[in-house]
Amino acid sequence: MEMNGARIIIECLHEQGVDTVFGYPGGAVLPLYDALFRYGKMKHILTTHEQGASHAADGYARSTGKVGVCIATSGPGATNLVTGLATAYMDSSPVVALTGNVAVPLLGRDSFQEVDITGITMPITKHNFIVKDVKELAHTVRLAFRIAREGRPGPVLVDIPKDVETSLCDYVPLQPLEPRKNRYPSPQAFQIAADMLGQSERPMFYVGGGVIRSGASRILQDFLEQVDAPAAVSLMGGGAIPVDSPRCTGMLGMHGTKVSNMSITDCDLLVVIGARFSDRVISDADRFAPQARILHIDIDPAEIDKNIGTHCHLVGDVGQVLEGLSKTIGKKLKHKAWMEEIARRKAKYPIRVSHESRRPKQIIDAISTQLPRGSFVCTEVGQHQMWASQFLKHVEPGHFITSGGLGTMGFGTGAAIGTQCGNPTARVVSIAGDGSFKMSCNELATIARYKLPIVIFLMNNHTLGMVRQWQSFFFEKRYSETTLDTKIDWVMLAKAFGVHGMRLSVNDDPEKVVKEALEHGGAVVVDCEIPIDDLVYPMVAPGAGIDNMLGVDEVTD
Structure with missing residues (x-):
């Protein structure tokens, strides 16, 4: 059957069993979005920013084991995916990114909203393609999915010029390509x-x-x-x-x-x-x-x-x-x-919780205790991430979604969106720091738009906590640009997006507030106040051996 390239992409996504895609439209992907509107049988999640789409596709992939898919237009749309692709690459997460580009005759001419996105993403993808002939489109999309999921998983980018999206070609449906066999020891x-x-x-x-x-x-x-x-x-x-x-x-x-x-x-x-x-x-x-x-x-x-x-x-x-x-x-x-x-x-040698991390542990213990079995926990990056990794009781493998290799601040909210979309009946929470959440709070609009019941616990110490901790230990407490003293009312901000906001002060009972947040039934942001100088212990100083640790309490009785 003859059809244009945009519809061929949609048909190939159907072949791969894709049920959800994350993206943001623009001029170079208008034919693809038109085909999605006319022929798509999958759910499209319109994020607030393309980076949010890439993190959502990543969270979807990690939490479901399927390939996550994100879409962006050419130029700045495509470059906004870069951090998310690098995050997925470092953590071996299977993602396929579909980007539009200017028409083939305009490539390399500094055309409006043109970038060499395959050149940009070559070091941070498992593989990438630019499709200049519509006859190669279906095979390339199929190959991208196979590469993303086989062996060590990772992200693959397919760049599609606009005229390839509108060109006609015969399409023959096929079963997904079988992954190649893994190596096996002798x-x-x-x-x-x-x-x-x-x-x-x-x-x-x-x-x-x-x-x-x-x-x-x-x-x-x-x-x-x-x-x-x-x-x-x-x-x-x-x-x-x-x-x-x-x-x-x-x-x-x-x-x-x-x-x-x-x-x-x-x-x-x-x-x-x-x-x-x-x-x-x-x-x-x-x-x-x-x-x-x-x-x-x-x-x-x-x-x-x-x-x-x-x-x-x-x-x-x-x-x-x-x-x-x-x-x-x-x-x-x-x-x-x-x-x-x-x-x-x-x-x-228990983990030290004298005064340096007592309050964060109390909050995370309350979250861990009250989360039902099968829940997912996403995190941003920083002190709260380390506390979560230390104190959470992981119920099941693959239910702790965090940015490890790249350490991407702003990851958690998008990842929670993708995790919730991929697991609609599961409880999904995000543990964030105020510094990281400032980078991703725009995605509250996405959470509200799709009525996603995500609960965000904002560990708010009014500082870039992990950076401040390093300044305390290794820079003689010169807190250069790490104090976040802008007066942000996170509860009011959440309400402005149509999300329920709550406060957990240092004197409140975490069990009570966490229970109320989880029982709310909809999206919630909980502003959890913690002391500014709470520290993550233990810690190995840079360059030291891993057995030479700061902040270890020994039980002697």
């Missing part, structure tokens, strides 16, 4: 890894977001039981292991637990699964796991030996690899003395 590699685990007396696991992307959390938990070992999680790995498990030592790295960092320093074998040795995890590479041999399991061969040298690596889908390794080991290992030492350390 029997010899499995045996080397099994021998390393069998010879170890103090094995320690470092678990990253790849476990969640793979859907391998249950497999990992069974494997930890088989090899009788503890595990620490990265920020992106939060929820991969139940926090109340005796095997879970909490987060590791700059704001990790003393138990995790100390145990990684003391272990004789470090098994790294679906993680990339981020600098926020390893700090001083020369002092990271100095006594350990390293076994790295990851789907992306580019991550092997990139930051830390390994003694053995298994490249492949982590769930499939763990199942293969389990069969190779073939028996239950025992590390009783090591697990008893881990238990002693967990009792001796």
